[in-house]
Amino acid sequence: MVRAWPFVHLPLGGLMHTPHKGTVEAILGGLNALLTHKVHPRRRKLWVLNLRNTGQNFWSMWSGDMDHGSSSSLMAPVSEGSLRKGRPLTPLEVFIELCLKERTMDEFLTYLIRWIADRKDLIHLCCKKLMIESIPFKNIMKFLHLMPLDSLQEVQVNCIWQLSTLSLFAPLLGQMRSVQRLILSHSCVSAFEEQEQQVVQFTSQFLKLHHLRDLSMECPFFLRGCLDQILRCLKTGLENLTIMHCLLTESDLTHLSQCPSISQLKGLDLSGVVVTNFRSAVLQILLEKVAATVWELGLDECAILDSQLEAVLPALSLCFQLRSFSLRGNILSMAAMEKLLLHTAGLPNLSKEFYPAPRESYSSQGVLLQGRLAQLQAGLKEILKVLGQPRTIWLSSSPFFHCSDDIFYHMEPIAYHCNSSAFLMPLTKAFLEIKFRYSGIV
Incomplete structure (x- = not known):
């Protein structure tokens, strides 16, 4: 044939x-x-x-x-x-x-x-497209040396590599000059392995990736305190950036908010980046930087508190292109949830909203109280009715990190459907100052 x-x-x-x-x-x-x-x-x-x-x-x-x-x-x-x-x-x-x-x-x-x-x-x-999973690294090296790496457009690495291994892979990464999407998943590098030369050897390769649009890194512990080394090597504007389950510093997020490569970002996922000890202004400035372009925003499992959420709500309300927003795994009060729904009600494209069940849904021992949750869900639905917009939100029933997708996706959504868009209530400044209070709920 x-x-x-x-x-x-x-x-x-x-x-x-x-x-x-x-x-x-x-x-x-x-x-x-x-x-x-x-x-x-x-x-x-x-x-x-x-x-x-x-x-x-x-x-x-x-x-x-x-x-x-x-x-x-x-x-x-x-x-x-x-x-x-x-x-x-x-x-x-x-x-x-x-x-x-x-x-x-x-x-x-x-x-x-x-x-x-x-x-x-x-x-x-x-x-x-190249995907690397469980295979001895020496075999990977032999195999890739036989290939023309400059034709690769998508590279995904699903291996547990130490920083020393990542630095050996770095010269090959530098040859992948056409790469548009780079995913480093489960690269659980030891947090105690801090060798500056090896970090530089890896991060400097990004200078050669002139077509990079999507960058995703999960568990890159070696980036703590030196995220700027990658950011200043980026020569193109990113469309999607994911940094998950990494103990970044406040300085790292500051550098991220100042990076020119995120000015046209459509997707930003910082799930698992704990911000409890950061000043609220740091996250606020970052959201303001991407507000004009961002479509998808993930802040799951960031240990965000009420005060931090309230500080970023004005910036969040400016994300008019936002289609998907996720806050699962954070512990927020009912009062903070009310304010969140108010500030996101004016986002015309927002259709996927994933939030944690309010903090009041749990006992002091962290046990989910189904009756209490049902009351709070009813309260949230009343808020949606007052806002007057067709809207559906999903709640996660686990306050803990890495909550089960099964637990999350099988929960009943909270939805409000109005008969006609002509009856949508305009969100004026005065309306945003309304405070919702429901007897027996908060």
Whole structure:
């Protein structure tokens, strides 16, 4: 099939749900015939072999006029003539996605990469997405040295790496110059491993990532007190920034609020960054910096108190683009919840609201009191009615960090639906000064 294929693009990944070495050998045998001129290059139709399993139906793609360069879709048409005209000896392009998750490198991938590396003048390997999971680091290094890293657009690392390991990975990261999305998940680096040279070796690589748009780091304890080292190396404006479960300092958040790269931020998630001992103004300034552009805001498990929430509410009320806001895992009173609903009522795009159950829902021992919670839920629904807007909020029933998604998502939402948007109550300055008090609730 490979030798006789009459179209520009062959999306074989859609036929290989579980690829293995035998399949690859058959494919590469066909390519050998094409590349060694058993099929004359000027008569050759096939220029793109796609081994990614995109989940799309092979038979709807088989004619091959597809945009093979897209990282998210293969359905945009391109001209077959433009792919062939004037470049009869251009290398054949092979597209793959890599997920390194076995104790030893997958036999299929190992054979494929080595075969292509031996024919690098005839074949151009394009890998847009790389995921690294449980695999010995020495194997990762050997594998990545065989690849053209400059084609990568998304890189996700789900490994528990020490800082010394991360610094060894750093030179490879610096070669991934086209990367747009970088995710470091569960990189639980020891908080006691403080080696400045290794931190600099890693953070300095961001100077080379000129296309970075999404940056996500979970448990990067080595960033405490030195977040500015990454921030000043960012040369592009970020669209999404996630820093989760990290003991940042007040100085770190100050540097973040001053960073030019967040001026167009659409997504900001600082869940698990405890701010209990920070001045309220620090978080307020940060929200003011992103207020004009932010769509999604996550402040779960930040140990935010009533006073800190109230201090940032004026800035929050200016986030007119906000679509999703989450405060789960913080311990807030009913009074603070009332003020929160008031200040967010004027946000026209806000449709996903995830909040903690009020502090009064729990006994002094931290036990959830279902009857009390039901009273408070009724009170919150009355507030929504007074505000006069169609709105749904979700409450988390756990006051503790890392609350169960099952507990959260199976709770009944608090919703208010009005008959017509014409009856929406305007939120004037005077209205924002109203204080809600419900007998028996607060």
